[in-house]
Amino acid sequence: MPELPEVEITARLIGAAVAGARVESSLAPGVNALKTYDPPLSALDGRTFTGVRRRGKLFVASVEDDLALVIHLMSAGRLQLFDTRASLRDKASRLLVRLDDGRELRLREFGTKQRAWVKLLRAKDVESEETIAALGPDAWPDPPPLEELLDAPRPLYALLRDQHVLAGIGRSWVDEILHTAMISPFKRGSDLEPDEAERLREAIVERLGGVIEHYEHAITLPIPDKVPMPLTVHRHNGKPCPRCGDQIEAVFYEDYVMCYCPTCQTDGKLMKDRRLSRLLK
Numbered sequence: 001m002p003e004l005p006e007v008e009i010t011a012r013l014i015g016a017a018v019a020g021a022r023v024e025s026s027l028a029p030g031v032n033a034l035k036t037y038d039p040p041l042s043a044l045d046g047r048t049f050t051g052v053r054r055r056g057k058l059f060v061a062s063v064e065d066d067l068a069l070v071i072h073l074m075s076a077g078r079l080q081l082f083d084t085r086a087s088l089r090d091k092a093s094r095l096l097v098r099l100d101d102g103r104e105l106r107l108r109e110f111g112t113k114q115r116a117w118v119k120l121l122r123a124k125d126v127e128s129e130e131t132i133a134a135l136g137p138d139a140w141p142d143p144p145p146l147e148e149l150l151d152a153p154r155p156l157y158a159l160l161r162d163q164h165v166l167a168g169i170g171r172s173w174v175d176e177i178l179h180t181a182m183i184s185p186f187k188r189g190s191d192l193e194p195d196e197a198e199r200l201r202e203a204i205v206e207r208l209g210g211v212i213e214h215y216e217h218a219i220t221l222p223i224p225d226k227v228p229m230p231l232t233v234h235r236h237n238g239k240p241c242p243r244c245g246d247q248i249e250a251v252f253y254e255d256y257v258m259c260y261c262p263t264c265q266t267d268g269k270l271m272k273d274r275r276l277s278r279l280l281k
């Protein structure tokens with residue numbers, strides 16, 4: 001599941017590769033992947049890409065100075081650039097932008113759900129696009145002080161992933177960040193001490209920045225379907241904690257798993273497994 005670092009490296013690599021490239025034609029084969037109709041997709045024909053940037057977990061691909069494609073991968077989408085054109089039988093295709101040098105920018109989505117989306121907007125309308133306008137400040141590179149931002153009676157594992165609060169962090173990196181900060185995922189934002197808020201902010205900047213730097217060396221075009229994420233806590237339940245060597249524990253929710261180290265983060269306390277406790281009711 002792409003989060004801020006994966007979207008950032010994709011935006012950097014694809015942005016550098018398509019800048020100056022001209023669009024020949026575009027096609028949106030997915031059902032409802034294209035969420036706008038004015039301007040039409042054909043407005044891209046003959047126009048030149050000027051760059052790709054990231055906002056939260058979204059891409060904004062600029063076309064000259066008046067148009068932009070806003071792309072949201074949701075949980076299973078991928079933005080990729082290929083040297084050749086897709087087979088029209090590729091069921092994962094949601095948007096195909098054919099460049100006049102033969103390459104193709106492709107939004108693909110894996111799995112059965114079609115949730116990834118694209119909007120073609122006038123550049124002046126990007127910031128007021130509803131998803132972008134509702135985003136909190138970016139988690140990286142320079143998030144605001146967290147004490148006030150996270151002052152809500154909600155557990156940190158949920159608060160930090162709330163894109164309206166802070167943009168860019170998802171299920172994988174939240175576990176890593178809280179582990180780095182040595183703070184319980186169940187601690188409420190409003191209970192954060194000033195020094196914890198500062199430690200958490202540092203952990204966010206350090207972890208996200210560190211993994212982007214790692215990707216700068218590890219990832220090249222074409223972006224693989226599955227970016228190998230250097231995780232050490234998330235989905236590492238049962239394995240030793242990279243800091244203290246004790247066992248990483250997990251709490252299973254309906255559609256995801258949260259991992260933490262009891263020794264490093266919860267004073268040794270084991271958190272209830274919601275899945276198990278529901279079964280025992």
Ligand SMILES: [Zn+2]
Binds near residue numbers: 242243245246265
């Ligand atoms: Zn530990």
